[in-house]
Amino acid sequence: MSDAEQATLWAELTSPINLVLVAFIVYLIYKIIQSKFESDIEVPPPPPALPKIRKDFTVAELKEYDGTRPDGRVLLAVNTVIFDVTKGKRFYGPGGPYSAFAGRDATRGLATGQVASSDKDWDDVSNLSPDEVASAKEWEEQFREKYDIVGRLLKPGEQPTNYDDETEDKKSQ
Ligand code: HEM
Structure with missing residues (x-):
């Protein structure tokens, strides 16, 4: 060059x-x-999933699982089916938009479109309209797809099921 x-x-x-x-x-x-x-x-690693639990709860027992326990577990019930909604904590955890449903029977609220806590000892929801019943059923189906089933919400006087010797395929029922 x-x-x-x-x-x-x-x-x-x-x-x-x-x-x-x-x-x-x-x-x-x-x-x-x-x-x-x-x-x-x-980007922190996702928190380790909590161990699965299988147990029926009374309304009073369920209340404890509103996300304020040290383990942060959140449960809610729809149509007497109790779901572990911990992975949806941003919805149901303390301060979340649907925290009113955490640790509660959410059936009536979901059926009627009101984000409100049920404070009844037992809500038999028998006065819901057919549309509201259908809406609660849809929510239940959605929850069944997304969340683990923990057990059933016990009516006063109802005895809990013993799930100790349950097989894997029975757990989704
Ligand atoms: C202006 C009205 C509302 C808007 C804009 C709205 C919006 C939303 C959005 C954006 C999500 C997140 C969806 C996702 O990321 O998967 C959500 C979740 C949810 N919404 Fe609403 N919502 C409204 C009203 C309601 C009402 C009236 C109820 C019931 C009473 C309700 C119950 C729920 C529940 C339970 C979830 C969480 C579902 C899950 O666990 O995956 N919402 N909503």
């Missing part, structure tokens, strides 16, 4: 537009590396 060619190449490399482009590329590379580094730090 002649001196003249070298001088032209140098002039081109150091032209303002090229310097701006180089600076921009360096900045982009810096941002990419920085975002990779940050995402490594900011």
